Amino acid sequence: MSNPYAKLPAWAEYGLIPLINLVVAFLVAGLVVLLVGENPLNAAYHMINGAFGRGEYIGFTLYYATTFIFTGLSVAVAFHAGLFNIGSEGQAYIGGIGVALACLWLDKTMPWFVVFPLAIIGSAAFGAMWAFLPGWLQAKRGSHVVITTIMFNFIAASLMVYLLTRVLKPLGQMAPQTRTFEAGGQLPKLDWLMSIFGLNLGNSPFNVSFLLALLAAFGVWVLIWRTKLGYEMRTMGHSPSAARYAGIGEARITVIVMMISGGLAGMMALNPIMGEQYRMQLDFVQGAGFVGIAVALMGRSHPAGIIPAAVLFGMLYQGGAEIAFEMPSISRDMIVIIQGLVILFAGALENMFRPAIGRAFAGIGRRSAVAAQTRGA
Amino acid sequence: MSDIAIELRGIDKSFGLVHANKNINLTVRKGTIHGIIGENGAGKSTLMSILYGFYQADKGDIIIDGKTVTIKDPNAAIASGIGMVHQHFMLVENFTVLENVMLGAEESQILNTSISKARVELKRLEKEYALEVNPDALIEQLPVGLQQRVEILKALYRKADILILDEPTGVLTPPEADHLFRILGQLKDQGKTIIFITHKLREIMAITDEVSVMRRGEMVATRKTKETSVEELAELMVGRRVLLRVEKGAANPGEVKLAVENLTVRDGRGVTMVDNVSFNLRAGEIVGIAGVAGNGQSELLEAISGIRRAVSGKVLLNGKPIDVTGHVDPRELRDRGLGHVPEDRHHVGLVLKFEEAENGILGYHHEKRFLNGVFLNTKAIQADAEEKIKKYDIRPPNPRLKTANFSGGNQQKIVLAREMERGPDVLIIGQPTRGVDVGAIEFIHKRIIEMRDQGMAVLLVSVELDEIRALSDRIIVMFAGGVVGERDPDATEGELGLLMAGVEGRKEAAE
Numbered sequence: 001m002s003n004p005y006a007k008l009p010a011w012a013e014y015g016l017i018p019l020i021n022l023v024v025a026f027l028v029a030g031l032v033v034l035l036v037g038e039n040p041l042n043a044a045y046h047m048i049n050g051a052f053g054r055g056e057y058i059g060f061t062l063y064y065a066t067t068f069i070f071t072g073l074s075v076a077v078a079f080h081a082g083l084f085n086i087g088s089e090g091q092a093y094i095g096g097i098g099v100a101l102a103c104l105w106l107d108k109t110m111p112w113f114v115v116f117p118l119a120i121i122g123s124a125a126f127g128a129m130w131a132f133l134p135g136w137l138q139a140k141r142g143s144h145v146v147i148t149t150i151m152f153n154f155i156a157a158s159l160m161v162y163l164l165t166r167v168l169k170p171l172g173q174m175a176p177q178t179r180t181f182e183a184g185g186q187l188p189k190l191d192w193l194m195s196i197f198g199l200n201l202g203n204s205p206f207n208v209s210f211l212l213a214l215l216a217a218f219g220v221w222v223l224i225w226r227t228k229l230g231y232e233m234r235t236m237g238h239s240p241s242a243a244r245y246a247g248i249g250e251a252r253i254t255v256i257v258m259m260i261s262g263g264l265a266g267m268m269a270l271n272p273i274m275g276e277q278y279r280m281q282l283d284f285v286q287g288a289g290f291v292g293i294a295v296a297l298m299g300r301s302h303p304a305g306i307i308p309a310a311v312l313f314g315m316l317y318q319g320g321a322e323i324a325f326e327m328p329s330i331s332r333d334m335i336v337i338i339q340g341l342v343i344l345f346a347g348a349l350e351n352m353f354r355p356a357i358g359r360a361f362a363g364i365g366r367r368s369a370v371a372a373q374t375r376g377a
Numbered sequence: 378m379s380d381i382a383i384e385l386r387g388i389d390k391s392f393g394l395v396h397a398n399k400n401i402n403l404t405v406r407k408g409t410i411h412g413i414i415g416e417n418g419a420g421k422s423t424l425m426s427i428l429y430g431f432y433q434a435d436k437g438d439i440i441i442d443g444k445t446v447t448i449k450d451p452n453a454a455i456a457s458g459i460g461m462v463h464q465h466f467m468l469v470e471n472f473t474v475l476e477n478v479m480l481g482a483e484e485s486q487i488l489n490t491s492i493s494k495a496r497v498e499l500k501r502l503e504k505e506y507a508l509e510v511n512p513d514a515l516i517e518q519l520p521v522g523l524q525q526r527v528e529i530l531k532a533l534y535r536k537a538d539i540l541i542l543d544e545p546t547g548v549l550t551p552p553e554a555d556h557l558f559r560i561l562g563q564l565k566d567q568g569k570t571i572i573f574i575t576h577k578l579r580e581i582m583a584i585t586d587e588v589s590v591m592r593r594g595e596m597v598a599t600r601k602t603k604e605t606s607v608e609e610l611a612e613l614m615v616g617r618r619v620l621l622r623v624e625k626g627a628a629n630p631g632e633v634k635l636a637v638e639n640l641t642v643r644d645g646r647g648v649t650m651v652d653n654v655s656f657n658l659r660a661g662e663i664v665g666i667a668g669v670a671g672n673g674q675s676e677l678l679e680a681i682s683g684i685r686r687a688v689s690g691k692v693l694l695n696g697k698p699i700d701v702t703g704h705v706d707p708r709e710l711r712d713r714g715l716g717h718v719p720e721d722r723h724h725v726g727l728v729l730k731f732e733e734a735e736n737g738i739l740g741y742h743h744e745k746r747f748l749n750g751v752f753l754n755t756k757a758i759q760a761d762a763e764e765k766i767k768k769y770d771i772r773p774p775n776p777r778l779k780t781a782n783f784s785g786g787n788q789q790k791i792v793l794a795r796e797m798e799r800g801p802d803v804l805i806i807g808q809p810t811r812g813v814d815v816g817a818i819e820f821i822h823k824r825i826i827e828m829r830d831q832g833m834a835v836l837l838v839s840v841e842l843d844e845i846r847a848l849s850d851r852i853i854v855m856f857a858g859g860v861v862g863e864r865d866p867d868a869t870e871g872e873l874g875l876l877m878a879g880v881e882g883r884k885e886a887a888e
Binding site: 222226227228229230231232234235238239241242244245246247248249362 | 391682683684706707708709710711717719721724725726727728729730731735738739740742743748751752753755
């Protein structure tokens with residue numbers, strides 16, 4: 001049999017299996033907490049409470065989730081065309097230039113809703129440009145994007161250090177960052193959205209770029225499943241030989257997809273730069289590009305999966321910070337371990353429980369079929 | 378000691394919801410050749426995999442030599458005296474024959490000791506069963522027929538008394554197949570038991586003593602070969618009467634639609650796969666290209682359809698040249714009236730993870746009828762798929778179903794419907810019925826002839842000589858990349874077989 005796994009109903013495929021993976025990840029994480037001599041239930045409480053306990057905490061969780069939706073979508077779009085874009089990190093970083101330039105140029109004269117669209121275009125354009133080169137190198141020169149995008153992450157980091165220490169830093173300032181933006185470079189927070197649910201946003205930086213992220217998720221869905229380009233991308237992703245047979249230009253799709261992927265990664269920069277810090281700082285991406293890989297894996301590269309996966313990782317970030325604060329013997333690195341376990345079980349080992357679940361379903365299916373037969377007779 | 382080598386009692390196996398083997402009973406007598414025949418997906422391979430320890434049966438007993446045995450892995454099967462010759466050889470290409478034979482059955486931790494012991498044993502086996510092959514030859518330098526012999530030696534080296542051969546003739550020329558049958562006859566005379574799995578009725582009739590027929594996971598009948606007929610077996614396999622040979626009228630060839638002139642194609646390593654090939658294809662005729670797999674037919678199709686770049690030569694489609702040595706866009710060729718049913722439908726002709734309807738537009742997805750601007754016109758795509766499902770009797774009739782869940786025959790119908798319904802001037806078809814069940818073969822053959830009668834020019838490549846002879850109006854034989862002869866469809870099988878083996882062709886070329 002070519003397919004050893006029985007086909008599962010959709011709710012089991014997209015709901016049950018990720019849930020089981022997640023539960024197992026948390027159980028193992030609990031063991032780790034136990035090993036350092038802390039109470040895992042206590043840690044779980046701080047994690048949940050820290051992520052969802054108050055309006056402010058929820059705001060932080062969703063703020064992180066916004067970032068991860070962008071990078072998750074970036075990785076997912078490339079996945080669909082069979083490309084593994086590890087460069088979302090660098091593309092997001094470079095995307096920041098587009099945001100910063102728009103803000104530095106117009107923040108004193110224009111309101112945010114004029115600057116925001118320009119910043120969106122700028123961030124997407126800079127991110128796309130940074131992804132164009134690896135895409136082009138793969139399409140025309142056969143250099144694998146996995147390798148080139150990793151290298152481009154380093155180049156991006158060096159370039160940004162140069163720009164932030166030499167070019168974009170105001171004279172006489174010590175910190176490697178741009179000047180703080182005026183009102184035009186500051187995105188409004190989503191207090192009104194939170195207050196619908198009777199929550200108070202407090203100090204959290206939850207802002208309108210969250211809505212843009214949701215819009216982008218919808219756009220990615222339309223792109224992949226409802227457009228000709230998406231059809232060509234998926235054909236190439238599933239079977240390059242079928243794409244060649246169908247006359248779908250591999251080079252063209254590779255370059256376009258990498259640019260869309262880079263553009264989405266670049267838009268991530270809007271959230272921290274215009275939504276929280278109101279300036280571009282060194283290393284503002286903070287690994288979100290890599291988290292995007294895990295988010296895309298866990299969300300099965302589907303926007304409807306990426307959003308909850310991004311919220312989950314937002315929770316791990318926000319709740320994890322809370323654990324580190326409340327339980328000093330659990331260091332920040334321990335939180336990284338827990339995040340790593342989630343990635344391990346949800347991503348790398350995603351099929352571990354599938355055979356057993358498949359068998360269970362087959363058993364139920366057969367029993368009910370037999371029951372139906374006996375009833376019929 | 379009984380005279381029964383293997384008995385299977387009530388073997389049952391399910392994969393999820395697929396019931397692959399239903400309560401199978403089978404008795405194989407010692408010293409006989411027992412054929413197992415059935416369509417693709419009938420459960421033959423599953424049953425043999427259970428016997429060889431790849432899978433465990435959910436229920437049932439395996440009795441070998443009167444003893445009930447549990448076969449939990451291939452090692453246990455080997456220990457019980459079962460050897461298997463796989464359809465796709467399990468040989469290490471850059472090892473010698475000797476190294477391959479002893480691989481995994483080394484006598485000692487020290488390589489030299491193992492090699493010298495194995496050499497002695499191999500010599501003895503070769504002599505005993507008349508299976509000569511140079512023990513120091515590299516596998517990759519041996520022709521396919523000899524590679525298969527190495528597989529048989531491997532099984533004998535492991536002291537197999539029962540040999541299972543899974544579709545062994547698929548890769549052989551007719552003369553090589555005849556040779557294999559002689560070897561099997563000798564093995565039988567030496568007291569070995571042979572289980573011979575195939576979907577070719579002719580082979581069953583030629584060499585087996587008894588034959589068991591499987592259909593949809595069930596063992597439907599066992600017959601003494603002498604007391605049955607091809608017609609009866611075919612009916613048992615399919616469950617209804619089938620036409621083994623389609624009827625067709627005389628061809629009515631028109632103008633030349635496809636002209637191939639001095640086409641030469643090399644593969645990725647620079648080996649010449651198609652060597653200076655020329656032929657014409659006219660409207661309203663079917664030209665069959667016969668040849669053993671790997672003699673350049675695949676590359677020829679790929680070059681004509683624009684998937685592979687040719688080194689030199691010319692191809693004219695409807696009188697206008699295709700830039701086969703430069704950049705060819707398969708999309709442009711489709712627009713110019715070339716339909717292509719590729720040999721490998723799993724990796725080329727279809728995207729198995731797509732829904733049926735999505736595959737229905739592969740290669741034609743740029744056409745206006747399937748688009749609304751840059752968006753896919755899902756309604757039109759769906760309607761188109763439903764129409765083709767009806768016309769080609771594709772089952773299950775569900776355009777939203779993943780293509781991987783269709784049977785081989787229905788997958789092939791999806792490709793055929795897509796390529797034929799567009800009404801191309803030239804249709805090139807590779808292996809139209811590979812992995813397709815007998816019932817669907819009949820349908821596909823009829824459609825191909827209908828297309829011809831409507832004036833389409835059809836170029837057919839198949840490794841099934843019977844198929845080539847049944848459908849073609851002219852037969853071109855390829856060997857080692859070159860055309861070695863052209864024959865009428867009423868040429869005898871022996872004549873074509875010699876051409877395919879390169880025997881006649883060399884003479885012809887020399888004259």
